[in-house]
Every structure is written in structure tokens, then in C-alpha cells.
Amino acid sequence: xxxxxxxxxxxxxxxxPAPVARPAAPPRAEDGYLLDAPVTAVPGVGQTQAERLARxxxxxxxxxLMTFPREHRDYSxxxxxxxxxxxxxxxxIGIIWEVQTTRTGGGRTRTVxxxxxxxxxxxASWFNQPYLxxxxxxxxxxxxxxxxxxxxxxxxxxxxxxxxxETGDLINTGRLVPxxxxxxxxxxxVMRRFTKWAVDRCAPFLTxxxxxxxxxxxxxxxxxxxxxQMHYPDNAEALARARRRLAFDELFLIQMGxxxxxxxxxxxxxxxxxxxxxxxxxxxxxxDADDTLDPTSSDAPLVAQQNGLWPMTASCFxxxxxxxxxxxxxxxxxxxxxxLRRTQPMSRLLQGDVGSGKTVVAAAALLATAAxxxxxxxxxxxxxxxxxHYRGLVKLLEPFGLLVVLxxxxxxxxxxxxxxxxxxxxQAAIAIxxxxxxxxxxxxxxxxxxxxxxxxxxxVEQREALRRKGQHGQNPHMLVMTATPIPRTLALTLYGDLxxxxxxxxxxxxxxxxxxxxAGGQRQEAYRLVAEEVAxxxxxxxxxxxxxxxxxxxxxxxxxxxxxxxxxxxPDLRLGLVHGxxxxxxxxxxxxxxxxxxxxxxxxxxxxxxxxxxPNATVMMxxxxxxxxxxxxxxxxxxxxxxxxxxxxxxxxxxxxxTASERLxxxxxxxxxxxxxxxxxxxxxxxxxxGARQSGLPDLKVASLADMPLLAEAxxxxxxLWQRDPYLKALEHLPLRELVFRFWRNFAAx
Ligand code: ADP
Ligand code: MG
Numbered sequence: 001x002x003x004x005x006x007x008x009x010x011x012x013x014x015x016x017p018a019p020v021a022r023p024a025a026p027p028r029a030e031d032g033y034l035l036d037a038p039v040t041a042v043p044g045v046g047q048t049q050a051e052r053l054a055r056x057x058x059x060x061x062x063x064x065l066m067t068f069p070r071e072h073r074d075y076s077x078x079x080x081x082x083x084x085x086x087x088x089x090x091x092x093i094g095i096i097w098e099v100q101t102t103r104t105g106g107g108r109t110r111t112v113x114x115x116x117x118x119x120x121x122x123x124a125s126w127f128n129q130p131y132l133x134x135x136x137x138x139x140x141x142x143x144x145x146x147x148x149x150x151x152x153x154x155x156x157x158x159x160x161x162x163x164x165x166e167t168g169d170l171i172n173t174g175r176l177v178p179x180x181x182x183x184x185x186x187x188x189x190v191m192r193r194f195t196k197w198a199v200d201r202c203a204p205f206l207t208x209x210x211x212x213x214x215x216x217x218x219x220x221x222x223x224x225x226x227x228x229q230m231h232y233p234d235n236a237e238a239l240a241r242a243r244r245r246l247a248f249d250e251l252f253l254i255q256m257g258x259x260x261x262x263x264x265x266x267x268x269x270x271x272x273x274x275x276x277x278x279x280x281x282x283x284x285x286x287x288d289a290d291d292t293l294d295p296t297s298s299d300a301p302l303v304a305q306q307n308g309l310w311p312m313t314a315s316c317f318x319x320x321x322x323x324x325x326x327x328x329x330x331x332x333x334x335x336x337x338x339x340l341r342r343t344q345p346m347s348r349l350l351q352g353d354v355g356s357g358k359t360v361v362a363a364a365a366l367l368a369t370a371a372x373x374x375x376x377x378x379x380x381x382x383x384x385x386x387x388x389h390y391r392g393l394v395k396l397l398e399p400f401g402l403l404v405v406l407x408x409x410x411x412x413x414x415x416x417x418x419x420x421x422x423x424x425x426x427q428a429a430i431a432i433x434x435x436x437x438x439x440x441x442x443x444x445x446x447x448x449x450x451x452x453x454x455x456x457x458x459x460v461e462q463r464e465a466l467r468r469k470g471q472h473g474q475n476p477h478m479l480v481m482t483a484t485p486i487p488r489t490l491a492l493t494l495y496g497d498l499x500x501x502x503x504x505x506x507x508x509x510x511x512x513x514x515x516x517x518x519a520g521g522q523r524q525e526a527y528r529l530v531a532e533e534v535a536x537x538x539x540x541x542x543x544x545x546x547x548x549x550x551x552x553x554x555x556x557x558x559x560x561x562x563x564x565x566x567x568x569x570x571p572d573l574r575l576g577l578v579h580g581x582x583x584x585x586x587x588x589x590x591x592x593x594x595x596x597x598x599x600x601x602x603x604x605x606x607x608x609x610x611x612x613x614x615p616n617a618t619v620m621m622x623x624x625x626x627x628x629x630x631x632x633x634x635x636x637x638x639x640x641x642x643x644x645x646x647x648x649x650x651x652x653x654x655x656x657x658x659t660a661s662e663r664l665x666x667x668x669x670x671x672x673x674x675x676x677x678x679x680x681x682x683x684x685x686x687x688x689x690x691g692a693r694q695s696g697l698p699d700l701k702v703a704s705l706a707d708m709p710l711l712a713e714a715x716x717x718x719x720x721l722w723q724r725d726p727y728l729k730a731l732e733h734l735p736l737r738e739l740v741f742r743f744w745r746n747f748a749a750x
Contacts, residue, residue, distance in 0.1 A: 209736040382588075530619050
């Protein structure tokens with residue numbers, strides 16, 4: 001397919017462009033001041049360009065330097081046109097010989113250009129960009145990135161991105177050309193001219209905020225060099241080094257912020273010391289090698305008893321339970337009790353897989369608090385969960401003569417007032433509630449411990465509001481709980497300000513949930529099992545097919561699915577439906593009916609978190625399972641297997657792509673949430689693992705939370721520096737301190 005015009009040697013397409021470096025003026029000392037000058041200091045940036053740059057968050061020259069390219073285009077890997085591979089992304093350069101735009105059906109247009117180099121010619125095609133007809137000038141050179149494909153007997157180069165370099169423009173750099181995220185009206189070429197100028201003139205004057213000892217120790221290159229190489233790398237290795245340094249910076253700033261927050265908390269107002277004899281909690285208090293925990297003699301009178309506050313009628317928590325603690329629960333409780341004995345406020349995360357038994361651990365801590373004559377509070381994200389905790393804790397703690405009260409938004413005014421009075425007078429020892437618990441009008445007599453369940457569902461203000469319920473300048477101790485297992489290094493980052501206890505063991509006798517993945521719409525087997533289990537007196541969940549466009553559409557399709565299941569598949573059974581468009585009261589009504597056994601099958605959309613503990617439910621059936629993350633699927637599955645009966649989880653997917661199969665077979669293979677979390681993180685990266693909203697962390701521009709070695713390095717370097725200079729008060733650490741402050745201020749929402 002040589003073009004008839006091939007004999008004409010096109011002007012400059014003879015070879016891959018030799019990088020034509022414009023001689024950069026050597027940096028002058030006064031250029032250092034330019035760093036914080038408005039971006040209009042850059043030659044060529046006038047008002048219009050400045051406005052465009054502002055849209056990218058660039059106000060100063062420093063901002064421009066710190067706006068890194070999305071990627072680099074490797075011009076050293078340019079292919080000759082006759083060497084372009086089929087069905088593979090590749091980049092080539094040639095001369096435009098002919099351009100034609102045609103209408104295809106449905107108002108679409110197609111632009112085809114014949115592009116040629118000395119090896120051959122190809123038809124490059126674009127869809128729906130009619131303006132290209134004018135932009136693609138005959139005789140100009142063009143860089144194309146795309147895929148060569150065969151359509152019938154035609155071969156075409158399907159263009160993904162292209163560029164029209166000017167002669168000598170490619171691009172004052174080595175072979176790796178930066179590609180920036182752009183905004184309307186800002187051309188790649190122009191942007192590169194700006195950044196090139198900034199890198200040459202100003203980057204050398206960036207002061208390195210990292211102490212040089214730390215840099216040497218962590219093998220990090222200096223900031224000016226890293227920034228320059230990040231834009232215009234000499235080669236791939238230099239780019240990797242620059243990335244590592246800049247990624248380290250982000251992770252390090254997170255760690256410094258975490259350490260600051262943790263120290264603020266620890267050095268802030270004290271909490272009450274809440275010692276208890278181990279014999280109050282453990283049936284066999286000296287079973288562990290480490291019994292140094294409670295120097296308090298086991299028959300010391302309890303403060304609450306002494307004061308005649310609460311009678312403490314039962315005498316040992318574990319003995320009052322129908323089971324004994326798991327080793328992991330025992331360990332976590334000891335860690336918590338050790339914290340409670342101190343006046344330094346506890347700030348601990350209790351992490352445990354679904355069903356690992358976090359509630360009794362929290363109950364033990366609440367009991368220890370009450371035994372000291374202090375009150376405890378437990379905050380839950382939804383009414384149904386608050387009620388569930390309330391019923392559970394009443395059962396667990398009333399044998400000790402403790403009054404437990406519930407506070408929710410849907411309560412009657414009278415009930416609420418009663419609960420409030422009991423708390424204010426000190427008559428009630430424990431309060432369980434939703435947001436209603438942290439309202440202004442709720443006052444505690446003496447709050448000693450605040451517990452937050454499913455802590456990721458709350459923002460910092462809510463936790464702070466709870467904290468402020470402590471009285472007389474005292475802080476309550478704080479225990480936060482989460483059922484999302486996260487790999488350890490990641491936990492250190494996200495919860496770097498907290499101490500962590502992990503329940504990595506399920507109560508004995510749990511039968512592993514049998515998980516089966518069925519591709520290609522084979523539902524019959526699952527439906528049969530649902531029918532059998534319901535016939536045996538048990539219940540089931542069915543998670544509806546996923547509709548992502550909108551919650552309204554999702555609800556609509558859920559209603560249709562519910563109707564289908566109700567009339568065609570299970571006409572004789574009692575079905576209930578919950579979706580995101582239901583009013584909270586309606587949702588709670590259905591959930592309660594399911595909990596109370598008035599519904600056999602709960603049909604639900606994925607937006608609805610089925611947060612209830614219904615031990616009688618034994619089947620979880622999930623449609624479109626391939627479209628959920630591993631962690632979420634694991635949470636769904638955790639809704640069954642909570643009782644003594646064998647439980648089942650059916651994962652249904654339309655097709656069996658390679659990645660879906662990797663994930664779904666991981667679920668089939670293990671019930672271990674931590675193992676799945678590791679796998680999930682590895683397969684998807686941290687961004688998807690959490691969903692940015694949940695993580696409470698800033699958008700990381702360079703770093704990846706999946707980069708475990710670098711995370712660990714950042715953590716240990718931050719600790720090293722903190723030991724040397726807590727709060728970074730030394731003069732030489734001033735720039736770093738400011739940076740930490742600025743970095744955290746931008747996402748103080750955590
Ligand atoms: P989660 O960690 O998911 O919040 P829960 O606290 O709701 O788990 O506990 C799940 C179930 O396990 C509850 O019914 C609870 O009574 C039971 N449980 C907790 N600890 C033990 C144990 N050590 N042995 C047996 N069952 C336990
Ligand atoms: Mg729970």
C-alpha cells in the first residue's frame with residue numbers, strides 16, 4: 001500500500017526526531033525569587049493563559065513546577081510506519097498527505113488522513129472530531145499514537161492521541177516527552193514550553209524540605225533534581241528515581257501529619273484512669289503468661305460499688321457469656337484494658353473481620369469503664385445497627401446491674417427525654433445511639449469511654465463531637481472499630497495516628513461459608529438452594545443486578561427484579577425489598593421484618609448496606625458479582641454464616657473475564673478477609689480498594705498506597721525524625737513543618 005506520492009521525499013519525516021534542545025539560559029540567582037511569583041512571570045503567559053492554568057490549580061511558578069506530567073511519551077520507541085504492529089498501541093511519526101472528513105450514519109463523522117514516512121503510508125482515522133479537517137494541514141508532520149487494525153480488507157490506524165509538532169519542537173528534551181493533563185485552549189506544546197522554562201530557570205532554587213541525613217539514609221535524590229527529571233527525564237531510570245523521591249514526599253507528609261495528630265491527642269487533656277481487676281473480665285485471669293496487666297488486686301472494691309452507683313451484681317464478664325473468648329479477643333481486651341488504666345487518652349482501632357466478635361470486646365471495655373464509675377457511649381452509623389447493639393449490650397451488661405439506654409432520631413420525644421435524663425444524672429451507665437447521641441442536648445454525667453462502630457462511616461466532626469462530651473476538661477478514651485480488613489502497612493497509613501488491635505481469629509465452631517461461583521447466568525442451582533433453605537426454616541439474601549447510571553434507575557430495576565422473583569421464581573415465599581430510594585424509616589421497617597423472620601428472602605441493591613446480624617440467614621446470592629470489589633463481596637458474604645448452620649454464598653457473573661475469574665476464585669478459595677484484602681489491593685491498587693471518599697486521605701499525585709516498601713520507609717523515616725525533633729520545632733525543619741501543615745490543611749476532613 002505504497003502511496004502514489006511516495007517518490008516525493010517528504011520534508012522532514014526522514015527519521016525519528018533528533019531532540020533539539022533549545023539552549024537553556026543558565027539559572028541566575030535572582031530566579032529563585034520567581035518561584036513564588038505569579039505564573040505570568042513565565043514568558044508567554046499572559047492573562048488568558050494564566051486563567052487557563054488557574055483551572056489546573058496553577059497560580060505560581062512553583063505550582064507549575066509541581067504539576068507533574070500524567071505520563072511520558074517515549075519518542076525513542078517510535079515505529080516506522082511499515083513496522084507498526086497490528087492490534088497493539090504504538091506511536092509513529094509521518095507527514096500528512098491528504099485529509100478527508102465524511103459523515104457516517106447517525107450524525108457521526110469520520111476523519112481519515114493519509115500519513116506517510118519513508119517506509120510507507122497508512123490511513124489514520126478519527127471519529128467525531130470534524131474540526132480536525134482544518135487542523136491537519138497537508139505537508140505538516142504528525143505524531144500518532146494508536147492501534148493498527150484490520151477492517152475487512154482495509155487496514156487503518158485507529159488514533160488515540162496525536163500531536164502536531166513544529167520542526168525542532170520535539171521537544172527540547174531527551175526522548176521521554178511529558179504529557180500533561182490539559183484544559184481547553186492550552187496546547188500541549190505551549191504547556192511544555194512553560195514547564196521547560198520553569199524547570200530550567202527555577203527548579204534549581206527549590207529548597208529541599210527533607211533533612212539531608214534522612215535523604216541519604218533513604219536513598220532519595222535531591223528535590224530540584226527530582227522535579228526536573230520528573231518533567232524532562234534523561235531516561236527511564238532517572239524518571240523512576242524522580243518518581244520514588246516525589247512519591248516518598250507524599251507518603252512522608254502523611255506520616256508526619258499522623259504523628260502530629262497522635263501526639264496532639266496524647267499530649268492533650270488527660271483521660272480518667274480506669275483500672276479493673278482482670279478477674280472482672282476474664283474467667284481465668286492468669287491463664288496468659290502476661291498477667292502484669294493488673295497490679296490492682298483482684299478483690300479491690302470497684303469504684304462504682306464503693307460509690308453505690310451501680311451494684312455490679314454479676315462478678316465476671318466472661319463467666320456470664322455462653323462462650324469463652326477467642327485468643328484474639330483476649331489479646332485485644334488486654335491491650336484495651338492496659339490503655340484504659342492510663343491517663344493518656346486511649347486512641348485505638350479494633351480491626352476484625354466480619355463475625356470476629358468485636359461487640360463483646362467493646363462490651364468488656366464499657367464494663368471496665370462502668371466499674372470505675374464512668375459512663376460509656378457507643379456510636380453506630382444506622383438505626384438498625386444501633387438497635388442491634390442496644391439489644392446485644394443490654395443482654396451482656398444488665399447482669400452487672402448496668403442501665404443501658406438507646407438514643408435515636410426516630411424515637412418518641414418522651415423516650416428520648418428519659419434516656420437523656422438518665423445519662424445526665426449518671427443513672428445510666430451506657431448509651432448506644434446514632435447521630436442523635438452527639439447532639440447538643442445530650443450531656444453525660446461522666447463520660448469515660450467513647451466507642452465508634454464502623455468508624456469509616458463517620459467524619460472527623462462527629463468523632464470530635466463525641467469526644468467533647470467528656471467533662472471537666474477530661475478527654476474520654478476512644479475505641480474505633482471497623483470490619484474492613486486492611487493490610488497492615490496500609491493500616492499504618494490510614495490509621496497512623498491510632499494504635500491497632502486485630503481480631504484475626506473467628507470464634508471456634510464457625511463453619512466456613514461454602515462459596516460457589518457460577519458464570520453465564522446459571523441461576524437455577526442457586527434458586528433451588530434458596531428454596532430448600534427457606535423450606536428448612538432459614539432465610540436468604542439476593543443482591544440485585546448492578547445498575548450504575550443512577551440510583552433511580554437502579555431502584556427501578558431492583559423493583560422489576562423483585563417483582564420477577566416474587567411472581568415467577570418464588571411465588572409461595574415472603575419476599576422483601578430494600579433499595580437506595582426508600583425512605584430510612586421504610587428501609588428500617590423491611591430490615592426489621594427480615595430480622596424478625598417475617599420475610600424469607602430479602603432482595604436488596606448493592607447501595608444498601610445490609611448491616612444486620614440475622615443468624616438465621618444462610619444463603620447470600622449476588623448477581624453481577626464480577627463487578628464488585630473483593631472486599632465488598634466479602635462484606636456481603638459476611639452477612640451469612642453468623643449462626644451454627646452451614647451457610648452458602650453464590651456468586652453469579654454474566655461472563656468470565658480473566659480478572660473476574662481471578663477475583664471470584666479467590667473468594668471461592670478463602671474466607672479470610674485479610675488474605676482477600678491483600679489480594680484486592682494487589683489486583684486493583686489502593687484507589688479502588690477504598691474509594692477515595694472512604695480513605696480520608698488526599699489525592700496522591702505520585703505515590704501509590706499499594707507501594708508497601710516505600711510506605712514502610714516513609715513511616716520509619718517519619719518516626720526517626722519525630723524522635724529527634726517532635727513537632728518539628730528546630731529551625732532547620734521549619735520548611736518541612738510548613739509543608740506538613742499545608743498538606744494536611746487541604747484535607748482536614750479526616
Ligand atoms: P462483628 O465483629 O462482625 O461485629 P459480632 O460482635 O456481631 O461480630 O459477633 C458475631 C457473633 O459471634 C455474635 O453472635 C456473637 O455473640 C458471637 N461471638 C462473639 N465472640 C464469640 C466467641 N468467643 N465464641 C463464640 N461466639 C462468639
Ligand atoms: Mg459489628
